[in-house]
Amino acid sequence: MKLLEEKIRQDGKAVNEHILKVDSFINHQVDPALMQDMGREIADHFRSRGITKVATIESSGISPALMTAFALEVPMVILKKQPSKILNQDLYQTVVTSFTKETNYELTLSKKYITAEDHVLLVDDFLANGEAATAAIRLIRMSHATIAGLGVLIEKSFQPGREKLKSQGIEVYALARIGKMAENYIEFID
Amino acid sequence: MKLLEEKIRQDGKAVNEHILKVDSFINHQVDPALMQDMGREIADHFRSRGITKVATIESSGISPALMTAFALEVPMVILKKQPSKILNQDLYQTVVTSFTKETNYELTLSKKYITAEDHVLLVDDFLANGEAATAAIRLIRMSHATIAGLGVLIEKSFQPGREKLKSQGIEVYALARIGKMAENYIEFID
Numbered sequence A, B: 001m002k003l004l005e006e007k008i009r010q011d012g013k014a015v016n017e018h019i020l021k022v023d024s025f026i027n028h029q030v031d032p033a034l035m036q037d038m039g040r041e042i043a044d045h046f047r048s049r050g051i052t053k054v055a056t057i058e059s060s061g062i063s064p065a066l067m068t069a070f071a072l073e074v075p076m077v078i079l080k081k082q083p084s085k086i087l088n089q090d091l092y093q094t095v096v097t098s099f100t101k102e103t104n105y106e107l108t109l110s111k112k113y114i115t116a117e118d119h120v121l122l123v124d125d126f127l128a129n130g131e132a133a134t135a136a137i138r139l140i141r142m143s144h145a146t147i148a149g150l151g152v153l154i155e156k157s158f159q160p161g162r163e164k165l166k167s168q169g170i171e172v173y174a175l176a177r178i179g180k181m182a183e184n185y186i187e188f189i190d
Helices: A002-011 A023-027 A033-047 A064-073 A131-142 A161-166 B002-011 B022-029 B032-049 B061-073 B131-142 B161-166
Strands: A051-056 A076-082 A091-098 A103-110 A118-125 A146-156 A172-182 A185-189 B053-057 B076-082 B092-097 B103-110 B117-129 B146-157 B172-182 B185-189
Touching: A002 A033, A002 A131, A002 A172, A002 A185, A033 A064, A033 A118, A033 A131, A033 A146, A033 A172, A033 B061, A033 B076, A033 B117, A051 A064, A064 A118, A064 A172, A064 B032, A064 B061, A076 A131, A076 B185, A091 A131, A103 A131, A103 B053, A118 A161, A131 A146, A131 A161, A146 B117, A172 B172, B002 B022, B002 B032, B002 B117, B002 B146, B002 B172, B002 B185, B032 B061, B032 B117, B032 B146, B032 B172, B053 B061, B053 B131, B053 B172, B061 B076, B061 B117, B076 B131, B092 B131, B117 B131, B117 B161, B131 B161, B146 B161, B161 B172
Parallel strands: A051 A076, A051 A118, A118 A146, A146 A172, B053 B076, B053 B117, B117 B146, B146 B172
Antiparallel strands: A076 A103, A091 A103, A172 A185, B076 B103, B092 B103, B172 B185
């Protein structure tokens, strides 16, 4: 998506070879019209797949997922982060180890909101290591739902997320793919 | 907003006199089309006020705030929750004590995204004790921005949130106002 690449070039900031700041339009301040355009583009890519739910991970995936779900006219389900294990028979639960934040958390999903009949599109803001997406997919599969794919705004293609998901049979669709970064330097993959 | 009252009657669940579950369309599973309608209604109420930013509190306020900001054609700013004090000169910070969850957290806002020139509408899903809203307003005022008001989806009018905000000069606009609850019983205020 050329629009997002241009926005990243203009308002994003490559801090070093790993850290991209997009705080001004995606993470902290959000551009709602751009978010709708991005959600619509992800929706268009997956439109013919019979998706019944859009799932996302709390909380930075909520904006793109809401706009994607709106465009597909299906509900959005937010996979919730819990700081510690809670005991609840009505929930699916899985532990996520975050390398970037060096913390563990519990990802949870109410059994009511994704079932074996669902075909789920996962949407998130970033794909890097694929650790959060892998946990989300593990959680969704506990319900025996099928997974249509993962749609993300920005993929750090120099990290192993896409390969990790591909090896699990998950299609990844990214609006902007970054091949290489350095301080104040960003190289996109077409 | 009669549509929301009907939805609460149909799909919400009053667990007891304090707890209302709206997990199936607001908190855990989200109905994007309803969320757009609700965001538009909040936007319409405040439309003539010269609002420059919509602010919300991570994470359950993001969906209604995004749709409100979209309708007002202004950016949304997410006030971020941090589990512990971080030292950063680029941030405004304030501590929030949550009575419902019995925890403390730090609410943070980058100095870049709300400034003295802004007129800010705060949007959240629920208003109950008003503790989160009060902290958000305290944080926004650190920037010397002015506050247009608070728009919420559901107000528990039997709790002191509205009075607390009114005493600070903040107008509250709620799409649905609950006057009284009991197990499987909900009374709305017109």
